[in-house]
Amino acid sequence: MDKYQQSQKNKLFKTQAHDPYCLQRVEGAAMCPQCDAVYEAGNWHWNRAENTGVHNAQSVTCPACRRIAENAPAGTVTLSGSFLRKHYDEIIHLIKNTEKMEATEHALERIIHLTDSEDDLVVTTTGIHLANRLGHALEAAFKGKAQYRYGDTQYGLSVTWTRNE
Ligand SMILES: [Zn+2]
Incomplete structure (x- = not known):
């Protein structure tokens, strides 16, 4: 390990x-x-x-398909900052690649939705490992700042990543 x-x-x-x-x-x-x-x-x-x-x-x-059907994510990654718009394609590519690697190893770790709004990009996942890994992958590739918040009473992980300029 x-x-x-x-x-x-x-x-x-x-x-x-x-x-x-x-x-x-x-x-x-x-x-x-x-x-x-x-x-x-x-x-x-x-x-x-x-x-x-x-x-x-x-x-x-399986639990992942149930979460997808119910749109009940275990993980949420919210990306923001002006860097996001300037490097949008690279960021999407990294997200998809990270999902591919994680989902190959772990059957229950998948992306549910990618939702793009004016201010941010929200990625929801069926598992907390994938959300965690996405945060680390973003920091490793693009620096910026990631924060991780695990649910206190509810099972889940909420990640925010931001980079400006
Ligand atoms: Zn399934």
């Missing part, structure tokens, strides 16, 4: 609440009818060719 992962882990431990969308107990194996993610041994992951026994899995909608 490198330093980046370690710091992510430490931050996650501070979050008291668990993801209510992941509390649903599933007996045995399951497969999501919408995204084909597979549930085995307590975890959702992408189906792999070497998987056996998935053919008799029950059909259960």
Whole structure:
């Protein structure tokens, strides 16, 4: 585990609440009818060719697809500042790339919406890891300032990133 992962882990431990969308107990194996993610041994992951026994899995909608259907994000990243407009395409590219990397490793980490308004760009995610990673990726690539606020009573992470000029 490198330093980046370690710091992510430490931050996650501070979050008291668990993801209510992941509390649903599933007996045995399951497969999501919408995204084909597979549930085995307590975890959702992408189906792999070497998987056996998935053919008799029950059909259960995964937490990420449920959050997308209900538009109930676990993470929100709000980008602002004049730098955003000047480097818009690069920023969007970074966001999409970061999602791709995170979602490859973790089946439940996906972007729900990208909402652009005059003042800011809001990215909502199905998982707090992706929101966290987006904040770090933005800072690493473009500097600026990111702030992370975990929900006190509700499971969630709210990230703001801003850079001017
Ligand atoms: Zn799914």
